Amino acid sequence: MDLPPFQRLLDAHATDLHRFCVAQVGPDAGSDCFQEAVMAALRAYPSLTAATNLRGWLFTIAHRKVIDHHRAVARRPLPVGALPERAGQPAARDDAALWASVASLPDKQRGAVTLRYLADLPYSEIATALDCTAAAARQNVRAGLARLRSEVTP
């Protein structure tokens, strides 16, 4: 089984992977999460046993790095309400409120919504990334959207 050159994965997926990270934790932390994800992927790559669904595999790793980041931030004493604004605001200057709300969704909903709309992954791959069933992935997207709709004004 031959793996493609790792550069090919970066060429095909790095832009979306970076957006996926930045959308959830803001530009600075997002670039850190992206870099941690690429390092973890590089370390694991030579021992991968199948070259299938490499995009889903990359997003699975990035999703874990984002969760690690959120956990680390949660352990830090920050003023209530400071995190979502800081984290979400710069992801899209023109849609700061929306990204602040995305950043404050529960892990699975945030992961599901960003994987679905930013990474454009099918539910089966979102399920892989979130380690749940496709039905649960769909449910998390739906719940995340409902919550966003209640929080964000058009």
Next chain:
Amino acid sequence: MTADSLESRLRRAGPDSSDAADAVSAAIARAEQEGLVDVAYAITDSPIGPLLVAATDAGLVRLAFQGEGHDDVLEGLAARVAPRVLASPARLDPVRRELDEYFEGRRHQFGVPLDWRLSSGFRKAVLELLHADVPYGRTVSYLDLATMAGNPKASRAVGTAMATNPIPIVVPCHRVLRTGGNLGGYGGGLAAKVALLELESGEATLF
């Protein structure tokens, strides 16, 4: 607000791709520091077209002409050397500098270390001999090279060794001609072979 507008806002938002390019560069630089790049490559311009140069820790492992299909060459490196193949041009700066000097006629010998792992056996022995003993501006025949390798009957095998040379230009298979001076073949195309021979004979005004 409709579901469509929320979803399209989600799709639209996010940083632009130039941020991603910076993040990729930073990640590759860190990967180099942490020893996670098994094969670094770069594409470099030359008077005979873009050349792909690729190096491992041991040295230059592959040089490929555009006609070989750079994507195919990278796939081959992933399969035959290691899959962590990354565009990391900084590591190729020394060989790119030497190639520039060579094409300007200012360098007659390459000094970068070579990684011979893509050759083996008789082919490798012949290529090493060619690299060490056939200097700039000289040509030899397949038969000469077979004789130098101690096996005058092996000119066909010498031809195969030249055709499968993983590091052309630096390992100068363009200096190997058919007996009688017929050009023979070349992986980079005959025009490239002629250009290199003219460059080395001092006749070239192209460069």
